[in-house]
Amino acid sequence: MNLMTENRQARLMTGNEAIARGAAEAGIxxxxxxxxxxxxxxxxxxxxxxxxxxxxxxxxxxxxxxxxTAAGASWMGVPALCSMKSLGLNVASDFLLNLNLSGTGEGGLVIVVCDDPRGHSSSNEQDSRFYAKASEIPLLEPATAQQAKDGISYALDLSQRYEIPVMIRSTTRLSHTRMPVIVGSIREETWQSRQVLPRGLFNVPDPHLRHRDLLRKMKLVEREFEDSPLNVTITTEGSENPFGVISSGVCRLYAEEALRSSGVDEWRLLSLGTTYPLPRRTIGEFARTASRLLVVEETDPFIEEQVRVLIGLERLSVDLYGKRTGTVPAWGEMDTDTVSQALVEADAVARSQADKTAVRPAEALSRAREMLVDRPLTFCPGCTHRNVFWALRRVRQRLGGNLIIAGDIGCYSLGVFYDNTMDTMQAMGSGIGTANGIAQMQRFGLRTPVVAVTGDSTFFHACIPALVNARYYNASLTFLILDNGTTAMTGFQPHPGTRDDTEDTTPVSIRALVESIAPDIYVHADGESIGELIDILYDTVRLGGLKVVHVKGACYLERQRRGSLITRWLRVFVDDALCKGQGCRICVGQYRCTALAWDWDRDRPHVIEDQCVRCGACIDVCPHGAIVGE
Amino acid sequence: MGNDAFNLLVAGVGGQGNLVCSRVVAEAALRDGLRPVVGQTFGASRRGGTVFTHIRLSENHLVGPLIPSGQLDLVLGLEPLETLRAVVQFGGQRTEAIVCPRIVETLDTLSGIRRYPDLDEMRHALKDLCRRVLWLDGKECLRTGARRLNALMLGVLASWDRSPVSEASIRAGVETMPGDRKMNLQAFERGLALRRAVLGTSTE
Known part of the structure; x- marks a missing residue:
């Protein structure tokens, strides 16, 4: 097919859109x-x-x-897909390492995990491929959006035939990059649930035999992978003894681009799309044709280490470069520049030839760099998380700096950047989890009040066991639930507390759940009234016992999305006569709502009308009463 | 274009319509028979952060989602500070810039901790670092209204002599942009005219 015909059929899709399309086409x-x-x-x-x-x-x-949930559907004969980010698989892994042995029944189950090298939007940097190895399940790493779409049908078919989960791993740059994709048609529905479960969905009394059987299946899968269309070899004409590169996932694009622009005449590239079990025959044949090999993958040396073992077992004479040789960094994100540099390190490209960097006028460059003001992440105008952290800052100040605040995952994670108000941030639910341990240090002399902060979605996700634990062991701490009624961070997905006004869901009350474990104190607070927040928090944190403060918050992005135009005030403005100007600057310098700006001409702050959501929270922030609502 | 990709970067701040603008360019390129790869930065876009969209257009092989350092061909700057940032980060000897001088303040310039950099100084720095700079008329950009800025910029791009995509294909994309179709097309036409007017009076 020539490019023009192909382009007429192609659409631009992100890797994630392609995966969704693939799922619909596969009949998930x-x-x-x-x-x-x-x-x-x-x-x-x-x-x-x-x-x-x-x-x-x-x-x-x-x-x-x-x-x-996805496994339940698959057991009942209905094809299912479960998608999540890297850290999500940590949460699901306990079940995964049982399900691999029990099997997934006839329906078929595809797990899509999206890793985030560099941690653009994550609290860690993790390579989730080790879960495929730990659970001995097939792993696919599509290189392009097209492969991402096509990979779903391939994975589902594999899962249905072997009755095991199949994992697809994407990374940020595949998930969020648009590329041309030629689509197929969406499959007609044929879904019919079984009436009873298949037999033997448990691994006892002989899990080791289940393990043996799984390993046998994986041998067969490896044989299939030798012929998989997801593995592609790209070769220059007449390559005798060329330099070889093995890539996985989106790293293929970096490797191919770096090789094509390197000036090296002869090279071969093996783009692997099936990376566990590795197609060892394919790799062995590829390695035999090269004297030097470079492995390019994100993030850990997952393939590289397996290829090293293979080279040893097969006694191949090939020099293997990668993360273990320090040729490629074993942390962070890959890109074309990094692979180009690795080609130099692996002696595929002469150092002199590689230095194509144009020399730019140094003086102009340094002048430009000095002008670049950063745009750090911060809370939106009117965000009640800012108000809660402002109140916590004030309370901490009143307590002479002695207030421990364990944090959690969500928009409010920005609290770590907001005057370091939040002290910790790890996994979902770890704020209240670690607060359990910190609070117990009172038996060893801790006198500082302990606070844990979470959001509503995170509360349902992972806080309940830790809260129950805190109750049972009488942990003396204050648990703040910042409830804005939605999963705001990721774009307003529902959670079990969300009201959607349909009959398909029944919202679960956070209040009822919390009260059922009988905390010593349960207080409701309004996230838009800063004065009230400060008073409640100051009073509560100094008391003993398990205290829960349920903060009713507001997400103005969500309100705007729903077209809700109700505002507390018609207008909020600064009264120049009352404002103390440069001598104070609490509103713009410390509270830092982005709808408040410094006016250099008046030497006073002012409210930016088109940014302000008229919540009036800043009225309480000004100690001089200079911010006024009407 | 040959073996090398044409590397276009749309530089701006969350909420300026960067993603819509990039989408129109990439889809226009697809219509013109090229292979676009569009790398995006997400996440910060909601909260006033820097948003760079890398649009990489090649004739044959798909390339990586991010522009290698020094290989930026054209930056479509929706905001001057972000244009400069993109040029510092990805610019090289072949880089050209189209800049809308309408500024978006940063957290530190809002709160008066730092001053927003002087527009003339930024303009000079860009001229020193780029092969060619088209610094648009600030009043014209303001007159267009924030929501139609991207349509205006697409008009300027469509009339750019080294534009990798055709005017017809970009226009077809502008027709399907979100918002008022007529207003978008008007802004696009003004962009086309703006570029021609600038060329007629000055040779920056």
């Missing part, structure tokens, strides 16, 4: 997920594509529940 009926960047759009797009069908999309309470 159930998608269960928990939102998390860079994976969220898979379920969003699948919802859109299948809105007129019976397909079921569930924004589950957490990733473990999502995977269990």
């Amino acid at each position: 009926a159930v998608v269960a997920t928990y939102p998390g960047t860079p994976s969220t759009e898979i379920a969003t797009e699948f919802s859109r594509l299948t809105r007129n069908s019976r397909a079921f999309v569930q924004w589950s309470a957490n990733e473990k529940v999502a995977l269990e």
